[in-house]
Amino acid sequence: MACVAVTWARPESTYTDKWDNINVDEILESNRLLKGYVDCLLGKGRCTPDGKALKETLPDALEHECVKCTGKQKSGADKVIRHLVNKRPDLWKELAVKYDSDNIYQARYKDKIDAVKGSA
Numbered sequence: 001m002a003c004v005a006v007t008w009a010r011p012e013s014t015y016t017d018k019w020d021n022i023n024v025d026e027i028l029e030s031n032r033l034l035k036g037y038v039d040c041l042l043g044k045g046r047c048t049p050d051g052k053a054l055k056e057t058l059p060d061a062l063e064h065e066c067v068k069c070t071g072k073q074k075s076g077a078d079k080v081i082r083h084l085v086n087k088r089p090d091l092w093k094e095l096a097v098k099y100d101s102d103n104i105y106q107a108r109y110k111d112k113i114d115a116v117k118g119s120a
Contacts (some may be wrong), residue, residue, distance in 0.1 A: 011070065015057055019050040020072040028083045038091050042098050061106050082116040 027033045039045030041055050066074055084092040100106055106113065 014070050015061070015068050015073065017070050017072070019053060020070055022050060022076075024076045024079050025058070028080065033089070034088070038095065042094060053116075058099060062099060063106075078116070081113070085113060085116055086118065 027037060036045060036048070037051050037054070040047035040051035041058065047055060061069060061077075066077060069077065084095070096103075096106060
């Protein structure tokens with residue numbers, strides 16, 4: 001039993017890589033797909049299994065600076081942030097209101113966000 005307790009208490013080293021091979025570019029290039037994911041994250045629409053996983057993982061990833069993200073997840077997140085900041089600021093703002101209403105993460109990641117502005 002002690003072994004099971006230790007395993008449960010120890011945080012996973014990374015989030016699941018089950019969805020690491022999703023084509024992020026395809027989602028970003030499709031207004032319909034992108035809007036579907038955003039609506040899922042905002043609680044305005046149905047979630048696909050990968051959208052649901054993202055919705056469950058996002059608060060922890062923001063809080064802990066994506067330390068449990070795989071390399072592909074970090075790369076994908078950077079691509080999504082760059083796209084939203086530069087091409088869909090309306091969606092970026094909606095997500096910020098939902099996941100960062102106190103402006104904690106906008107302030108924490110200000111340098112990173114500023115660095116991607118204008119680099120689509």
